[in-house]
Amino acid sequence: MGIQYTNRAKPVDRSPMTWVERLYLWNILKGMAITLKHFFKKKPTIQYPEQTRTFSKVFRGLHILNRDEEGRERCTACGLCAVACPAEAITMEAAEREEGEEHLYREEKYAAKYEINMLRCIFCGYCEDACPKDAIYLSQTFTPANYNRKGFIYKKEDLLIPNPVTEPEAYQKALGTISRENQITEEVN
Amino acid sequence: MAEDIKQAAPPKMKVTIDNISVEVDPGTTILQAARMIGGEVTPPAMCFYTPLKGSGGKCRTCLVEVSKGSEKDPRPMPKLVASCRTGVMDGMEVKNITSQRVLGARAGVVEFLLLNHPLDCPICDQAGECHLQDLSYEHGKEGTRYEFKKRTFKKHNLGQYIQLHMTRCILCYRCVFTADQVTNKRQHGVLDRGDHAEIATYIEKSLDNDFIGNVIDVCPVGALTDKTFRFKNRVWFTKPEDAHRDCDKCCGKVTLWKRGDEVLRVTARKDQWGEVMNDEEGKTGWICNECRFEKKDVKDWVIEGPTKVSRHSVIGVNHYEVLDKPDETVAKVMGGRQPKLLLDIHSISDVNDPSVDLSKISGPATGAVFNHKQLTENTE
Numbered sequence: 185m186g187i188q189y190t191n192r193a194k195p196v197d198r199s200p201m202t203w204v205e206r207l208y209l210w211n212i213l214k215g216m217a218i219t220l221k222h223f224f225k226k227k228p229t230i231q232y233p234e235q236t237r238t239f240s241k242v243f244r245g246l247h248i249l250n251r252d253e254e255g256r257e258r259c260t261a262c263g264l265c266a267v268a269c270p271a272e273a274i275t276m277e278a279a280e281r282e283e284g285e286e287h288l289y290r291e292e293k294y295a296a297k298y299e300i301n302m303l304r305c306i307f308c309g310y311c312e313d314a315c316p317k318d319a320i321y322l323s324q325t326f327t328p329a330n331y332n333r334k335g336f337i338y339k340k341e342d343l344l345i346p347n348p349v350t351e352p353e354a355y356q357k358a359l360g361t362i363s364r365e366n367q368i369t370e371e372v373n
Numbered sequence: 374m375a376e377d378i379k380q381a382a383p384p385k386m387k388v389t390i391d392n393i394s395v396e397v398d399p400g401t402t403i404l405q406a407a408r409m410i411g412g413e414v415t416p417p418a419m420c421f422y423t424p425l426k427g428s429g430g431k432c433r434t435c436l437v438e439v440s441k442g443s444e445k446d447p448r449p450m451p452k453l454v455a456s457c458r459t460g461v462m463d464g465m466e467v468k469n470i471t472s473q474r475v476l477g478a479r480a481g482v483v484e485f486l487l488l489n490h491p492l493d494c495p496i497c498d499q500a501g502e503c504h505l506q507d508l509s510y511e512h513g514k515e516g517t518r519y520e521f522k523k524r525t526f527k528k529h530n531l532g533q534y535i536q537l538h539m540t541r542c543i544l545c546y547r548c549v550f551t552a553d554q555v556t557n558k559r560q561h562g563v564l565d566r567g568d569h570a571e572i573a574t575y576i577e578k579s580l581d582n583d584f585i586g587n588v589i590d591v592c593p594v595g596a597l598t599d600k601t602f603r604f605k606n607r608v609w610f611t612k613p614e615d616a617h618r619d620c621d622k623c624c625g626k627v628t629l630w631k632r633g634d635e636v637l638r639v640t641a642r643k644d645q646w647g648e649v650m651n652d653e654e655g656k657t658g659w660i661c662n663e664c665r666f667e668k669k670d671v672k673d674w675v676i677e678g679p680t681k682v683s684r685h686s687v688i689g690v691n692h693y694e695v696l697d698k699p700d701e702t703v704a705k706v707m708g709g710r711q712p713k714l715l716l717d718i719h720s721i722s723d724v725n726d727p728s729v730d731l732s733k734i735s736g737p738a739t740g741a742v743f744n745h746k747q748l749t750e751n752t753e
Contacts, residue, residue, distance in 0.1 A: 262495030263607035267690060275724040278604045280737035293496045293604050296743045297723040316495050333716040339723065 244309045244322040247300055247338070248345045248358060252290055255347040258319035261295035265311035265320055273304035274311060290317075298340040302327050323358070386463040390414050390437075391471045403456035403467055404435055408646065414469050417479075417508050419486070419593050420545035421457035423648050424657065428550050429457035432543065433482045434508060438475050441466035453478055476512070483513035489524045489568075490594075491540045499595030501608035501687050504647060505543065526571055533735065534586060534600050534666045539571050542596035548572060548588035555659050556582035572596065583622055586665040590641050590649055601666050602630070602638035603737040609687045611637055613680035614696070618673055622661040624652050628680050629671075633725070635732040636669045645683070669732040 204210050230237055239245075250258050261278035279296035281289045288294075305327075311320050330336055346354035385396040390407050391414040397406045405423075407415045416437055421429035429435075435457045439450040444464030453475060456467070469475055487509060494500040526539035549562050549572070563570050589597050611630040618625045630638040641649045641660045649658040668674065678696060682689040703712040719727060723743065731738060 260495045261604075262500070263610060264495070267607070267609055267687065275722070277724050277738070277743055278606070279740050279743065280604050282739050285740070291493075291496055296738065296740050299722055299724050301718075334721045337718075337721045 239324045243324055244307045244312075246302075246323050246325045246327050247305075247311070247343055248321050248323045249298065249340065249343045250319050250321060251345055251347060253348060254287070255349040256286075256288060256290040257294055257344065258290055258317050259295045259298060260291045260293050260317055260319075261298070262316065264314040264316060268310040268314035269305075270308060270310065271304040271306050273301045273306075275299050275301075295340060298343065300338045300343065302336040302338055303333060384463075386461050386465075388461040388463075388465045388467065390467045391469050397461055399460075401461050403437060403439075403454075403459050403461055403465075404429075406461050407437075407456065407467075407469065416456050416469055417504070417512065418457055418646075419504055419508065419543060420547060422547050422550070422591055423646075424651075424659075425547060425550040425554060425591070428545075428547055430455050432486070432545055434479060434486075434512070436475055436478050436482070438468040438472040439465060440468050440472075479512045480514050483509050484517060484519075486543050487513065487517060488519045489540070490543070491523060493541070497538075497541065497595035498598045498603060498608070499541075499592075502647075503595060504593035524568060531597075532581070534662065535589060536598045536600045536603055537572065538596050538598070541594050542572055543594055544570055544572075545593055547591040547593065548597055551588050551591050552582075552585065555587050556584045583661045583663070584659055586662045587641065587649070587659045589665075590643070593647070599638055599640075599665075600736055601669070605637050605731045605734075605738065606632055609690055612692070613682060613688065615642065615677040615680050616674035617677065618664065618668065618675060620661060620664050623664060624656050624658060624660065625664060626652050626658065627660055627664055627674075629674060629676070631671075632731070634671050635730055636671060636674070637732055639665045639668065642680075 252258055259276075261276050263276065263278075266272075266274040266276060275297075276295045276299070277297040278293055281292050281294055307322065309322050312322050327336070345358045348355040383399050386399055386401070387394055387396050388403070388406050389395075390403070390410060393410050393414060395406055395410050397409065404416055404418060404421060416435040418429070418435045419432035421432075421435065433455060435455055436453040437456045438453055439459070441447045442450060442465065443462030446462075447464075456469075486505065490505065494503070494506065497503070500506065524540070529537050529539065531537045544563065546563065552562070563572055565571060586599075589599050592598075608630070611632055614629045614631060616627055616629045618627075626642060627639050628642050629636050630640065639660070641658050644650045651658050676696070679692070679694060682692050701712075704710060719725075726743070728745070729743060731742075734742060
């Protein structure tokens, strides 16, 4: 006797088959009945990508870099996401905002280059936690598959949310399928 | 008789700080005695700076409670005293972290210091080695009760090397003492009074003294920062290494803050209290502007080894204790065949581009630098 892990173990039944069991057809019918029963059950399969599953409220998908209500980039390249990242996936280069760029960047310093290596990223969401500027969020989209490793180096242009001033529709779409407030009201209703 | 007293070594004084006793020379301040013990019992200090005469007594963060004045006069001092300016007496008993009064007062002082501080740490180059950050983490309260607009200043230009952010200043006067004592001509001081007081160069004069760069090192906050390092990298991503060179103006012993082989910043060597260290022969550790701002090439320096960084500092993250690179063993084992590189990150990544050398750019990088428009101009 080995170690008993659960009490669900059943001893093997070695008694001779009864007359009904020996008929053979009876067990076939039993199996067919189970199959038939499933025809009338609700289908658990989801026809992805036409249909999608509802995301959990805490789903952590592809990152987006946020903009403020005037469409300026929020990221100031403070490096806290990069230092918090356990996979060392985030890298950036900071630059000083010049005169005439005030409509592009929120503060005097901004991320001239910002990259996330999705091959390294483990989607833990620590970057979102660390961000003091409300600039990085993990959205409700998957990282799309790619044939090349190069395709997984996401640059700032790939990560930025659409500008809410010039592209309001795309911005609304990028905000996600469920916002947290909507979800709560739906549950209440 | 009087000569005899002078010749005899003065008796040591016994002082007890948070129930830890230490024997010190007469004339030592409570703060220095606490630093001899070290660790948690040392009061924080924002304005006191050992190499600068007359510093201290302004920020009030080093307040301690003296529960027993001395052996001869055991009465406690009625108010909390600034430990950086109070000398020890024989038999003195001091309470620092064991006193609720001290902790409460210190939290109040931090709240006051942060009233007008912009808290723009994500932009500030001092973040990571900022004494005000450390102070507010360790001794501050979470919120503020201040509901008015923070004070702002007109921008001052302190020349091509030093960046002044007056909004971040806590008026510790360290830079004023430095300009006064280290350099031989003072052109920089505090104008106006009270809430309007600000560090400025008199009539916006550019500072051209050889040692004026040291005001950057003494600044406990990000008010005075290095313009040649501005926005180039976060402090905790750079690797500090001790290095030296022959300099006819200063000791030439510095800390290089590198990214790869790029020297992004040069500072004086600092001790565990963040103060400029004297070298082994006791020579002053202040460094000249040429070493600090002009020598941004590894070839200018003799590297001694990585700077020792406290494990508790964010700068110690991913910090290596040795400079030797590990041997590449794949080629040896595989009969000379190099490992197959599946992705050369530089072929796709724009970050840490080998063709962009930030140490060659005099000021902060702009977007054009990374977009290769301005680079050729700068390297010429």
